[in-house]
Amino acid sequence: MNNISSSSIDNKAVIFLQENNLLQENNTPEQLNKIYESLDEQLENSNLSIDDVLLLDFLDIEDFYKFVSKEKDIKIYNLAKLDLHLHIDHQIDTHFLESKLVVPIREDSLSIEIATYNPYDKDIVYELMKRLGKNVILSIIPKEQLQRYIHEIVINRDLEDIIQNIKIDLNALNKIDFKEESNTVKMLELILEKGLQNRASDIHLEYDNEAKKALVRFRIDGILHERFEFEEEIYMALSSTLKLFANIDFVNNTKAQDGRFSHDLSGVKYDFRISVIPLFNGESISVRILQTNNILVQLDELGLSKKSYEILDKVSKYPHGLILVTGPTGSGKTTTLYSTLSTINDSQKKIITVEDPVEYQLAKIQQIQVKIRSDINFSSILKSILRHDPDIIMIGEVRDKESLKIAVESALTGHLVFTTLHTNDAISSIIRLKEMGVEDYLIANSLLAVHSQRLVRRLCQKCIVEHEPNKQMINDIKKYLPKDYKFFYSEGCNECSMTGFVGRSIICETVFINDELSSALTRSMDYETLKKVAIKNGFVSMIEDGISKALSGETSLNEVFKVVYV
The missing domain is CATH 3.40.50.300 (P-loop containing nucleotide triphosphate hydrolases)
Structure with missing residues (x-):
């Protein structure tokens, strides 16, 4: 087992393990199992907190959760691999989700399954049974995954509230409110912040006259991803605000226009370039995020x-x-x-x-x-x-x-x-x-x-595995390959939103x-x-440089073949 870092000295879990002579330089599987049993007992009796245990820098958290799962007969999930479009999270208020870090997984007429990073918190079960009137089944999802997902839930709820308020404003005022604290400005800020958090290079707003709907898409690592869909009146308010920010004509929808603006988001100033073009059946707005860093x-x-x-x-x-x-x-x-x-x-x-x-x-x-x-x-x-x-x-x-x-x-x-x-x-x-x-x-x-x-997409290093490309690819580049070679790809995980890629090279x-x-x-x-x-x-x-980066695990051979002809 690795030495304890100085930051862990005051950790209650460390103190407990030291006092009981459970810390060794190298532990056998049997010794590790004994550590897990001891921690499990202390957590069950509320003598330690789960956060103390998770801060143990020598502990394999995934391995510990597997032990807990077996002991308590509860499931472990990777949140990124779950389909959670059931909207059952609406049954639990935002404060409870954020404070307890829980996410509803699935439900039926009698019970609801709740994922938590802390299966030792008995209050979660009692509180949710009282609120929902159903039997509560606990499962485990790692803390970081829950934090990210709950942040998404909060943003979506905030967006829903803002949209309702914009509709109220439009009905009451019969015009768009462009004031700094208006709901339309808040909505624009929320979309821009979401784009920044997702590492988007561009944000696309595309309005379809026939469908009376607008789509918001983010370009992330060169690929477009759908993020939001709005009704016509919301799009009109949002597009007019964007055009006003960029100091271009927000009344004329018949000509192409370009502009730019700066805006503070969470205390940081960002620059944005906007391009507007009229379409046969609507309008397209492209916002380029200009990040100097x-x-x-x-x-x-x-x-x-x-x-x-x-x-x-x-x-x-x-x-x-x-x-x-x-x-x-x-x-x-x-x-x-x-x-x-x-x-x-x-x-x-x-x-x-x-x-x-x-x-x-x-x-x-x-x-x-x-x-x-x-x-x-x-x-x-x-x-x-x-x-x-x-x-x-x-x-x-x-x-x-x-x-x-x-x-x-x-x-x-x-x-x-x-x-x-x-x-x-x-x-x-x-x-x-x-x-x-x-x-x-x-x-x-x-x-x-x-x-x-x-530019090629960079493989996520958290979920990278060895990979054998198809024979045709190998034959095409055979003359560039060393005698022994390995290629890679990434399976997808929560770190990369299941895409397998983070950034570009x-x-x-x-x-x-x-x-x-x-x-x-x-x-x-x-x-x-x-x-x-x-x-x-x-x-x-360029093909040789691409192959070199694929052999090093920086990108995949498939990514190289997308942008370079052999």
């Missing part, structure tokens, strides 16, 4: 492959040249660019960015918001910023030949230029430059590196344009030729 990380914290990090770190310190970051929409290009700029930003450099839109405000960096339908567009602003003596220029996206021409010329005339392209991989990005009208010799003389990336490839590759660019723009030269000079492809 997720984006303003240093380059070495992004999780890039060793090779890609070394190249980007090296070329970002060059005095001039062109650096491309490529990938499809939603592949994390903006995060990589911002992290690179944050890493090289200091008082000796003047950095100007041209973006559409500006997603995050960066300290000591001059950021320009491009407006496509105005005089401030990419090409016109690029011509102007060169007269402002910048050292480094970041162009959010090269969209036309004129912008690309200015970017290349800037790289050749003493500026370090970062920009993005929507291409499949690093090598094809070089060919894309030529297709957009840049001469071979200009590409060879200006281009420093091309970085291409994708980058898989990437980066081409460094050294003298040999630069010379090859002036002779040939053939994809296979360029790739052979790059591999000869140490190029590691």
